[in-house]
Amino acid sequence: MSIIIASPDSLRAQVEAATGGKVTVLYDDKGFPSYMHVIPKFRYEDLGFDTELGAGVCTAFTKGNTELSEIFIGQYQASVFDGRAVSLPGRDPRASINYDASKAACENKGAGWHLMTMHEWAAVALWCKANGMEPRGNTDYGRAHDATHEVARRQDGGTPGVAEGDSRTLTGSGPASWRHDGTLGGIADLVGNVWEWQDGMKMVDGRVFASADNDYARAEADWQDTGIDLDSGGNFSTNTVVGNELTNRLLITQAGVALQGRIYTTLTGERFPYRGGYWVSGSSAGLGALGLYYPRTLTGTRLGFRPAFAL
Numbered sequence: 576m577s578i579i580i581a582s583p584d585s586l587r588a589q590v591e592a593a594t595g596g597k598v599t600v601l602y603d604d605k606g607f608p609s610y611m612h613v614i615p616k617f618r619y620e621d622l623g624f625d626t627e628l629g630a631g632v633c634t635a636f637t638k639g640n641t642e643l644s645e646i647f648i649g650q651y652q653a654s655v656f657d658g659r660a661v662s663l664p665g666r667d668p669r670a671s672i673n674y675d676a677s678k679a680a681c682e683n684k685g686a687g688w689h690l691m692t693m694h695e696w697a698a699v700a701l702w703c704k705a706n707g708m709e710p711r712g713n714t715d716y717g718r719a720h721d722a723t724h725e726v727a728r729r730q731d732g733g734t735p736g737v738a739e740g741d742s743r744t745l746t747g748s749g750p751a752s753w754r755h756d757g758t759l760g761g762i763a764d765l766v767g768n769v770w771e772w773q774d775g776m777k778m779v780d781g782r783v784f785a786s787a788d789n790d791y792a793r794a795e796a797d798w799q800d801t802g803i804d805l806d807s808g809g810n811f812s813t814n815t816v817v818g819n820e821l822t823n824r825l826l827i828t829q830a831g832v833a834l835q836g837r838i839y840t841t842l843t844g845e846r847f848p849y850r851g852g853y854w855v856s857g858s859s860a861g862l863g864a865l866g867l868y869y870p871r872t873l874t875g876t877r878l879g880f881r882p883a884f885a886l
Contacts, residue, residue, distance in 0.1 A: 604684060607661050609661050610663060614648060619701075627823065635695045643886075652880070654669050668743055668769050670876045671876055673772075673874050674847045686886065693826075712860065715854070719749075728745045744764075766861055773848040775793075778805065778840070849878060
């Protein structure tokens with residue numbers, strides 16, 4: 576189903592004109608605007624990953640029996656107004672928020688709105704890999720650890736690179752190299768700044784459960800048991816074909832699609848995913864960075880999220 580936006584306004588028109596239509600503005604039930612990057616449907620073979628991930632439409636664009644012609648990803652990490660997540664530039668990203676509160680802040684916005692999923696993150700990361708893009712970000716107290724001349728505005732007013740304080744940077748205030756496509760129309764701050772909670776997957780006592788596709792409304796109880804387990808050495812098993820394909824496509828087991836970033840895990844309890852890294856992660860941050868260490872209830876100044884939209 577294609578999303579047709581038939582009610583132009585000055586903000587939307589300006590944003591679409593400035594980005595060549597890559598970014599639009601969507602409004603929620605309260606009329607709050609969000610800058611959303613539009614990603615058209617693609618197949619794994621279009622990006623050259625069919626050998627590693629199998630052929631067919633990327634799972635970010637399948638929702639039950641429906642194929643989505645595009646998905647909308649928040650251009651910026653979320654801030655929150657009146658209980659609703661918004662994607663806006665120049666804001667202190669909302670942090671110290673747990674998984675369920677992040678999810679609710681997205682769903683409160685109305686039909687189609689949801690917490691960015693593991694399927695959507697993987698689609699963005701695979702697009703970057705195929706196009707030779709490796710975005711940098713706030714990985715060293717307000718600057719990029721691997722390009723220290725690249726800085727952004729710290730929310731605490733601190734000096735970039737000075738190791739003190741909560742060194743989150745204002746959304747989108749870094750250079751174009753901190754965007755997923757290397758342009759100011761790209762998705763900002765996927766690497767570093769704050770970790771981003773993800774929907775559609777969890778790990779229970781080392782076993783991976785995941786939604787088979789991007790049906791963000793699917794009940795957690797209906798997520799698929801992939802048969803993939805984490806062992807005491809921090810390695811995921813590869814003993815089931817179906818589970819292995821799904822976890823490969825979600826960039827958990829990665830299947831030879833090498834992405835920058837460290838994976839953090841624990842074998843006990845129920846753990847929910849967060850991706851990207853935060854402001855002190857250094858080389859451990861990246862599109863491949865994945866945390867499976869925290870429970871759903873954890874809050875912390877390093878944990879944030881991003882809204883997405885699809886119908």
